[in-house]
Amino acid sequence: MKLNAAIAALAGLAAAAPSAELDRHRRTPLLAGRADWPNGPLVTSGRWVHDASGKNVTYAGANWPGAADVMIPEGLQYQSIATIVSKVKSIGMNAIRLTFAIQMVDEIYANGGKDVTLEKAFAQALGQANGAKVLAQVLAKNPNFTAATTRLQVYDAVAAELAKQQIYVHLDNHISKGMWCCSTDDGNSWWGDKYFSAANWTRGLAYMADHAKAWPGFVSIGLRNEPREPSSKGQSAAYNWQTWYEYMKQGAAAVHAANPDPLIFLSGLSFDTFLTPVVQGTALSPGSGKFSFGDFAGYANKLVLEIHNYDNSATSCSSLQNNLYRNGFQALTASAVNVFPVMMTEFGFQMDATTWKGVYASCLAAYLPAQKAGWTIWVLAGSYYMRSGRQDYDENWGLLNHDWSAWRSPSYIDGALTAMVKNTLS
Template sequence: MRLLPRLCSILLFTVLVFGTLAYLYVPFGFTNDPPDRLCVSPHYKIKPNSSLPLQRKPDFYPPLSTSGRNIVDKDGNEVQLRSINWYGASDIFFVPSGLDVAHRDNISALIRRMGFNSVRLPYSDELVLTKPTIEPHLLESNPDLIGKNALEVYHSVIESLTSHGLFVIPNNHITQGTWCCGANLCDAQWSNDWLGPICRIRQTETQWIENWKAVMHPLAENRLVIGADLRNEVRALWGTLRWATWAAAAERCSEQLLDINPDWLMIVEGLSSANDLSGVRKRPIELSIDNKVVYSSHVYAWSGWGQHNPYSKATYEEFAQAMQKNWAYLVEENIAPVWVGEFGTSDMPTKGDRNYWTHLIRYLRNLDVSFGYWAINPRKPLNYERESYGMVDDNWEMVTWDYRLVDLQKLGLNTSLLGELK
């Protein structure tokens, strides 16, 4: 009978925690600002099922490693990752979006022609643990994948991307297959077994690492799979997670992946939803193989880690100060490379969106770092909700040429191949 009061206490605590986080998670909005579409030009289109070369040379030649602030290729040439995120395998249907309407080779070719040289491909631990068979209607334009399980489909998409000369970075995005990242503590870290029966998918650190090995082992011979983004947006209640704790877990996982392929880069995101890498100064990631660590930060309009205002309201001086404190010092002091693995904004920007985006593009242009735009997808899986950050139309054929692509050109995105799509 003594168990009942304890369970009630746990339940009450959980409700309070999730309620608080749900309140805190609501993004800062600017609903009173009129939308303003900038620099909109005609879409570019690639014909479906068109004849496309399956083999494209990569921009750089792996294996990749690090040298001070830079990622470098096998010849020591500086590598700038111009990445785009392609999500879906981390979400409720366990499959990269768009395979119902376009062949994966067409999507790969389109990404290549948009000027990106790499793709960050999120997955969920649930996908690896359960390996569900993908519903046939979600693979309608890829009939050869019908009947395969989610991990097999994920690997097939990677094979397509790399055959088009694109580097691929698998990303452990979330534990339970759903949209990331909300207030659910079950998905906040790489393990959640300490939460007990609360979580639908329970996972220890050991299981997390085993999941990674299941994802990466079949990719060991694919030289364009260049590394692993170990965990998306690690966070904890009220900032209670210490950098040293996450750093040690990242090291343990990295060592086992490097046993599979010592050429891979190990990408480690900051704390507080990938905002904060300040702990690296005193406690860097240290591996048995040198020059394999890349750090990663995410920067969005509603972020504002360590600042009074979110970045949507910050002055450029405030924004630059936050970037330097949180992660850019690693680049400025030639300590390590940083990949801004997620950032993005709406095709119908508010005043706050424009403020954030203008500051970010200016800052990244001056710093000259690798980036990953979020995201190519035109729709979110749940309820087929429109993805305002997306770059293509619902058929995954037409590229939206607006201010975002124009500004990404300033960061080194080479969109010249889009002329082939007219």
């Protein structure tokens, strides 16, 4: 199937009413092994990610949130999907980290396999009156949708447009319950936490990995965003590396069984800020076991480490770089016991005229391209349908302004980010 034909077919399905909803049991992978973009499936080789031709691939992109209360990608009340993706493409970015909530999949299962409509999703999240108002705005900006379009059909349409503009999709399980992430007391911190059912998590990962087979640009998936110690232990599993490893193996196995093509990203402890014992091959405490690629037999060449960093108060670039090396970027070097590709899937700061010139932002702008380490900045979103109970929340860290129409900090885009993209991908 030709790429443009595949995209057109997917876009048509995405915009259809639920009666034409995709049958996930009939999907087949698109474009596997083809010589044209995205030339997948991608695999790892030591510290590198390779396409099907053996060429190095890395990501230079942004986070597009979709895991909050409405559980669809943000910003569609202000701009069309095509307009938003074109902004990403205009500065040369090649990847989007697209977040989702396990709750979305749970509700599909609870509803006999049928997804929730946009009409219901907005009403549930924003209330009947405000939900109807914002839905009308979404439909005005995205006329291919209707009130009966489902949440997953919105994801399908986003994926189709990203493929049309040749931007990779990296799916990210951001949270279990659809809400703003992340804190230690949000019930989503660790396996067994209030909303974090391990069984529902593996089921949700498998469902989304299978569903995304139909997305031409889908190349990778993150198992869980920012594992962290819950402030109230409750029924949570023990917070330690041994527990982490057991669940990461379960999640990776669930994804691979559902779809053998995507790369699988492993995130570390303490809000995904370090993976040191994995990289250095030391005991995964409190047990004596160690990370082994052999525990991922058949897909060890699919594993990537992801790290987050928000050390905005950094005063020394060398100290920041040393910390990153110790926390996981050592995996890019021969000194690591376990060598992996490493990507920084979250970093960010306030978008204004000066913050990007500070130590933290300018250091990462130089360090990440120099390592040829992929990255996705937090965050593309200029605003949220709902964040922490507040509707139409303004995101001052957003690359885009409140109505998603222009860059929030043109000086950052022109003075640093565009060059960072170019230097990463060159």
